[in-house]
Amino acid sequence: MPNKPSAVSSPVGPRPFVQIEALAKSYPGNAEPVFDEVNVQIERGEFVCIIGHSGCGKTTILNVLAGLETASAGHVFMDGREVSGPSLERGVVFQGHALMPWLTVRKNIAFAVRSKWPDWRAAQVDAQVEKYVALVGLTAALDKKPSALSGGMKQRVGIARAFAIEPKMLLLDEPFGALDALMSIVRETRQSVFMITHDVDEAVLLADRIMLMSNGPQARVAEIVRNTMPRNRQRATLHHDPAYYPIRNHLVDFLVTRSKDLSHGRAPAHPPTVEPGRAAVPAVVPPVLKAVA
Numbered sequence: 001m002p003n004k005p006s007a008v009s010s011p012v013g014p015r016p017f018v019q020i021e022a023l024a025k026s027y028p029g030n031a032e033p034v035f036d037e038v039n040v041q042i043e044r045g046e047f048v049c050i051i052g053h054s055g056c057g058k059t060t061i062l063n064v065l066a067g068l069e070t071a072s073a074g075h076v077f078m079d080g081r082e083v084s085g086p087s088l089e090r091g092v093v094f095q096g097h098a099l100m101p102w103l104t105v106r107k108n109i110a111f112a113v114r115s116k117w118p119d120w121r122a123a124q125v126d127a128q129v130e131k132y133v134a135l136v137g138l139t140a141a142l143d144k145k146p147s148a149l150s151g152g153m154k155q156r157v158g159i160a161r162a163f164a165i166e167p168k169m170l171l172l173d174e175p176f177g178a179l180d181a182l183m184s185i186v187r188e189t190r191q192s193v194f195m196i197t198h199d200v201d202e203a204v205l206l207a208d209r210i211m212l213m214s215n216g217p218q219a220r221v222a223e224i225v226r227n228t229m230p231r232n233r234q235r236a237t238l239h240h241d242p243a244y245y246p247i248r249n250h251l252v253d254f255l256v257t258r259s260k261d262l263s264h265g266r267a268p269a270h271p272p273t274v275e276p277g278r279a280a281v282p283a284v285v286p287p288v289l290k291a292v293a
């Protein structure tokens, strides 16, 4: 008897680290949901950005991932468990950095570290705080209060605080002004990140995959763009990579034209993954050319 072919339709193997299943949000009195059928999977250690026009529901999805808001339908699983409320397993950086103004940078972060590890000795807490403050380049500001810092510096303190609790996943809502700090800390820690941005260059620089959200009402994640550029890409040289403009143009085209054609639930429930940067790079160098070169 011939062997049964492997089951393509029912994949085995481990469940993805984060699984967002048929997530929807609607408000009473509105004929159509804000978004529905949002289906996304995220792997451990992945950096995922979500892009879409204002009001399509990005912050709502992030808040559901954080356990701060409930969806109208669907589920979110993280590391095998359903997200049902806030937890120190997830670090959130809000757009307003939400630091305690009466505490220094050191004490703001120490407060979070002590909530996660209440048994730690003072020296352990201090070492953890100093490690993460150094990673965002703010050692000189350790004993300053937030009022003495610029907006971008406060944002970096917010990022250091979120990383310092070593969450399973970091959720960032438009962390404007903290790009370089974010890049170095992510490379150092291999943290899993879900980030909202309105800046396509930021997405291309940071993300392994970019979720493109269609316009509301009834918005969806319409397409997923895989970033095929090397992960050690740098801001200063990014635009020299042949894959850069095809990826960037694809994102801009989506935002400018396709996103509105896909409102009212016209986007697919299960988004395809595309690699617009792939065509720009020759897949294999023919051996003859290699020999000549």
Ligand SMILES: Nc1ncnc2c1ncn2[C@@H]1O[C@H](COP(=O)(O)OP(=O)(O)OP(=O)(O)O)[C@@H](O)[C@H]1O
Binding pocket: 027, 034, 052, 053, 054, 055, 056, 057, 058, 059, 060, 061, 216
């Ligand atoms: N209480 C409410 N009643 C009705 N609609 C609401 C309510 N709260 C939020 N919304 C709608 O939910 C939608 C999604 O809001 P959300 O903040 O998630 O959008 P967003 O994609 O993050 O937008 P932005 O890019 O502007 O931050 C918006 O269109 C908003 O009008």
Ligand SMILES: [Mg+2]
Binding pocket: 058, 059, 060
């Ligand atoms: Mg928002």
